[in-house]
Amino acid sequence: DIQMTQSPSSLSASVGDRVTITCQASQDIRDYLNWYQQKPGKAPNLLIYDASNLETGVPSRFSGSGSGTDFTFTISSLQPEDIATYYCQQYDNLPSLTFGGGTEVEIK
């Protein structure tokens, strides 16, 4: 089974900071990677699909990049409403899914 290693597990940043989260797959998954935002008590919400495509309605300060085994999720300018936990998710062996461990983002 493909394992997803997400880092860091938590981070604290100031409003306006650039925030970067990484996700590493245990084997090549091409661009078969999605990113989600989960706020406390809520279901996750799709932000990025196929590694770098912004879901409709998602603010442009969110972006994703990478392919193969190494992926990056970036918030270009952290906003207070971005406080949440972010997850990567791979789908190399459809429809089986594997999620990363999550990154909790807090405001400093």
Next chain:
Amino acid sequence: QLQLQESGPGLVKPSETLSLTCTVSGGSISSSSFYWGWIRQPPGKGLEWIGSIYYSGTTYYNSSLKSRLTISVDTSKNQFSLKLSSVTAADTAVYYCARQGLISSWVDPWGQGTLVTVSS
């Protein structure tokens, strides 16, 4: 707008069977473009894919749960269901149902989730 809603008991005794149903509204579960899946999240922990089903009834299960798991679909009711047998405290989690893309396998939308506690 497509919506999904989980329903079922919030408390299940150890060794018994957890049963949940997901009702889909605002769209047809018989679409050939999607899977319909279950994902769970233990309190304070991450997300785990449980399994998915296609409208035809073809199922796909997480290998770690396969021996205890049954997912079924009722297209006449626009519902799909989850049964997990022989539950233990480790099965305590928020259970989400969701639509899953057939090609990119993004998960969207999700149900609101339902907490199932395994306890005597």
